[in-house]
Amino acid sequence: MQFTIAAIFSLAAFAAAFPQPQNAGRPVANGSCCVANTSLKQDVCNVNGSTGRCVPSGSANCGARLTCVADAQLTCDANKQERGRPFCRKTGENIA
Numbered sequence: 001m002q003f004t005i006a007a008i009f010s011l012a013a014f015a016a017a018f019p020q021p022q023n024a025g026r027p028v029a030n031g032s033c034c035v036a037n038t039s040l041k042q043d044v045c046n047v048n049g050s051t052g053r054c055v056p057s058g059s060a061n062c063g064a065r066l067t068c069v070a071d072a073q074l075t076c077d078a079n080k081q082e083r084g085r086p087f088c089r090k091t092g093e094n095i096a
Helices: 002-017
Strands: 044-047 050-055 067-070 074-082 085-090
Touching (some): 050 085
């Protein structure tokens, strides 16, 4: 019994040490386009094995949906916030 309780607490501590990206209950998009009518600007997403952000960009032909841009391709302004996160846009595109 003590082993089971210790194992449960160990797993809980491990999970807390490596939190998953959260979008306030919205799904984390996977792929070059974010989730239509669900993803918001600056939501966390995954693209080509990297984490990124959902931002407006015409580079992935996502139509009206936001584009998931990898973190390495983003230019962010920590002094400007958008939805509680630093304001980011794809490098080379208008950051205004």
